[in-house]
Amino acid sequence: MAVQADTVARPGRRPGRRFAGIPYVLLLPGLLWLGIFFVVPMIFLLSQSLQTGSLETGYRLTFHFATYSDSLSQFARQFLRSFEYAFIATLLALLIGYPLAYTIALKAGRLKPVLLVMVIAPFFTSFLLRTLAWQTILNTDGLVMKFFRTTHLLSVTSALGWTNGQQLLSSPLAVVTGLTYNFLPFMTLPLFASLDRLDPRLLEAAGDLYARPITTFRRITLPMSMPGVVAGTLLTFIPAAVDFINSQLLGNPQTAMIGQVIDGYFLRINDYPTAAALSFSLMLAILILVSVYVRRSGTEELV
Amino acid sequence: MASVEKPADSGDLVLHSLTKRFGTFTAVDEVSLRIPRGSFFALLGPSGCGKTTTLRMVAGLEQPTHGEIRIGEKDVTYTKPYRRPVNTVFQSYALFPHLTVWENVAFGLKRRGVGEIRQQVSEVLELTELNTLAQRKPAQLSGGQQQRVALARAIVNRPAVLLLDEPLGALDLKLRRQMQVELKRIQNEVGLTFVHVTHDQEEAMTMADTIAVMNAGRIEQLGAPAELYENPATTFAANFLGQSNLIRAGVLDRQHDSATVALPTGTVRVPVSRLPADIDKVWVGVRPEKISVHEHPDSGPAGANRIPDAVVTDASFMGVSLQYLVRTPWGQELMVFEQNRGLGKVNRPGDLVCLSWSSDHTFALDAGQDAEAGIELDAEAG
Numbered sequence: 001m002a003v004q005a006d007t008v009a010r011p012g013r014r015p016g017r018r019f020a021g022i023p024y025v026l027l028l029p030g031l032l033w034l035g036i037f038f039v040v041p042m043i044f045l046l047s048q049s050l051q052t053g054s055l056e057t058g059y060r061l062t063f064h065f066a067t068y069s070d071s072l073s074q075f076a077r078q079f080l081r082s083f084e085y086a087f088i089a090t091l092l093a094l095l096i097g098y099p100l101a102y103t104i105a106l107k108a109g110r111l112k113p114v115l116l117v118m119v120i121a122p123f124f125t126s127f128l129l130r131t132l133a134w135q136t137i138l139n140t141d142g143l144v145m146k147f148f149r150t151t152h153l154l155s156v157t158s159a160l161g162w163t164n165g166q167q168l169l170s171s172p173l174a175v176v177t178g179l180t181y182n183f184l185p186f187m188t189l190p191l192f193a194s195l196d197r198l199d200p201r202l203l204e205a206a207g208d209l210y211a212r213p214i215t216t217f218r219r220i221t222l223p224m225s226m227p228g229v230v231a232g233t234l235l236t237f238i239p240a241a242v243d244f245i246n247s248q249l250l251g252n253p254q255t256a257m258i259g260q261v262i263d264g265y266f267l268r269i270n271d272y273p274t275a276a277a278l279s280f281s282l283m284l285a286i287l288i289l290v291s292v293y294v295r296r297s298g299t300e301e302l303v
Numbered sequence: 304m305a306s307v308e309k310p311a312d313s314g315d316l317v318l319h320s321l322t323k324r325f326g327t328f329t330a331v332d333e334v335s336l337r338i339p340r341g342s343f344f345a346l347l348g349p350s351g352c353g354k355t356t357t358l359r360m361v362a363g364l365e366q367p368t369h370g371e372i373r374i375g376e377k378d379v380t381y382t383k384p385y386r387r388p389v390n391t392v393f394q395s396y397a398l399f400p401h402l403t404v405w406e407n408v409a410f411g412l413k414r415r416g417v418g419e420i421r422q423q424v425s426e427v428l429e430l431t432e433l434n435t436l437a438q439r440k441p442a443q444l445s446g447g448q449q450q451r452v453a454l455a456r457a458i459v460n461r462p463a464v465l466l467l468d469e470p471l472g473a474l475d476l477k478l479r480r481q482m483q484v485e486l487k488r489i490q491n492e493v494g495l496t497f498v499h500v501t502h503d504q505e506e507a508m509t510m511a512d513t514i515a516v517m518n519a520g521r522i523e524q525l526g527a528p529a530e531l532y533e534n535p536a537t538t539f540a541a542n543f544l545g546q547s548n549l550i551r552a553g554v555l556d557r558q559h560d561s562a563t564v565a566l567p568t569g570t571v572r573v574p575v576s577r578l579p580a581d582i583d584k585v586w587v588g589v590r591p592e593k594i595s596v597h598e599h600p601d602s603g604p605a606g607a608n609r610i611p612d613a614v615v616t617d618a619s620f621m622g623v624s625l626q627y628l629v630r631t632p633w634g635q636e637l638m639v640f641e642q643n644r645g646l647g648k649v650n651r652p653g654d655l656v657c658l659s660w661s662s663d664h665t666f667a668l669d670a671g672q673d674a675e676a677g678i679e680l681d682a683e684a685g
Binding site (some may be wrong): 141180199201202204205206207209210212215219220 | 362397399585
């Protein structure tokens with residue numbers, strides 16, 4: 001009956017047909033953008049990575065795959081270090097960002113917009129400046145340093161190999177701190193979005209069904225915020241793994257990350273094929289890691 | 304796991320002077336109630352009357368300003384919600400979207416760490432006819448199915464008290480009628496105390512053993528549905544629960560079982576038992592379906608209460624009944640419902656008629672109250 005009424009109400013009109021092209025038209029600007037600024041450079045990069053030659057003599061595509069194996073074996077340590085630092089920074093950002101996002105979303109009340117702006121506020125200054133600021137913060141004359149020295153935390157971190165000697169700067173600790181700080185908003189915002197959508201009535205219902213607050217968190221809040229956790233960790237891990245600023249400004253040669261190496265090969269050593277090969281390897285490694293992660297976290301249904 | 308007292312140890316739900324203030328607003332005002340174990344109790348009132356706040360205090364989701372809540376011998380006034388032998392069917396259902404129907408229903412049992420979860424869950428799923436949907440997620444269910452999951456999730460715990468917060472509010476009329484019967488059946492089967500909050504007077508009357516009519520944070524009247532309907536104690540109860548004709552009147556003479564009361568023109572008789580003592584200015588009330596319409600302006604059975612020389616001003620055909628508006632000689636319009644039994648003629652606007660009803664069906668209320676109380680609220684809520 002309902003179907004009949006529907007066709008009667010709109011005689012001669014085939015719904016959908018007229019608008020069939022609209023999605024493609026809407027996709028067009030984005031696709032063009034991606035094509036010109038992502039796919040084409042990727043092809044250049046791939047081709048570059050397989051070329052031989054030098055800046056002076058010019059490059060020729062020789063399908064020299066050895067560039068990959070050579071650069072990978074040479075910089076395996078920097079590769080691993082990048083992932084290690086990125087992993088630790090992501091974990092720290094999650095540990096800091098989750099309570100922060102939770103508080104803003106569920107407990108802040110009228111302060112919610114203010115706190116949210118404060119999370120985004122660092123974006124108003126440049127990434128570089130913010131990282132440079134950390135040089136000042138962790139400076140040998142700084143308060144943080146004083147705190148670390150008087151509490152003898154510095155000897156602990158030194159013993160663990162996180163810092164070297166009598167300073168905080170130029171250390172793995174400083175690099176990871178910088179990474180954590182710089183990408184914290186990318187962790188906090190998706191978490192906030194997830195937690196803000198959480199219906200507080202579900203938490204009441206869990207309490208009504210004999211769940212203590214901690215159980216409610218574990219069984220309801222956390223699983224329901226998994227999309228935010230996944231998005232936040234990806235948005236933190238990926239840029240942290242490829243970052244080349246933090247290790248440069250806050251680290252030492254022993255903390256060099258792969259982004260820094262690529263940066264050097266492109267801009268200082270001018271060995272384009274090696275830089276391109278490293279870039280490509282990095283991209284692939286991240287792609288694989290991310291797909292495994294997303295698949296294993298199994299949050300498709302919640303998104 | 305939260306320890307919860309066994310329902311077997313508990314008895315009646317008792318509220319004593321329960322009060323909740325939000326700032327200067329008193330949502331619940333000195334409510335005292337005893338709800339016997341195993342009964343189906345309805346808190347009926349318009350939105351904002353404090354019924355949901357009362358329920359939330361029993362559930363532990365809201366802290367009373369003062370007063371006491373006891374279940375059996377145990378004072379649970381300040382007990383954490385997860386320690387109360389109370390479960391709630393929320394108006395929004397509040398089903399956990401990331402869990403299956405089965406997991407939703409098992410949630411409470413798991414938290415309490417009771418054994419035989421599998422068996423208990425399947426029994427309840429059977430009772431609520433959800434077995435085939437056990438592995439679905441809430442988003443894959445219809446409104447009625449979600450409602451049943453919310454119910455199953457609560458009753459599986461065998462709480463001492465089951466709270467239902469407008470559980471049928473989101474369903475369409477047909478499904479609501481069906482679920483009313485269903486809920487009543489389930490309550491009979493499980494024998495738990497149900498406290499049902501609703502603004503739908505028909506729903507309350509269909510299901511509840513006892514109804515408390517709430518208004519502005521207070522209980523206006525409490526009793527069995529038929530008792531409330533036939534003997535409303537206040538104009539609010541008279542108007543909110545069904546419809547009433549209220550006519551201003553004065554008591555002329557009280558005999559031992561019935562009293563004579565003067566209407567603006569003529570007199571009627573009211574049983575003394577339904578007349579407030581020591582009050583002479585009253586509202587005389589009669590339900591629209593109790594009134595008969597007679598074709599001649601001065602007819603009707605002898606001994607009955609009669610209003611002769613009335614004029615039909617509006618007649619609507621409702622299928623099962625005919626609804627008339629009839630103007631009395633003093634200009635008041637009374638509502639009359641007549642069953643459509645195909646007897647007699649259908650009156651038209653302008654017809655001169657006589658109204659009559661049995662004096663036993665007459666009630667009287669203190670004229671100090673607003674005759675309109677509860678009318679708009681009901682229309683709004685319905």
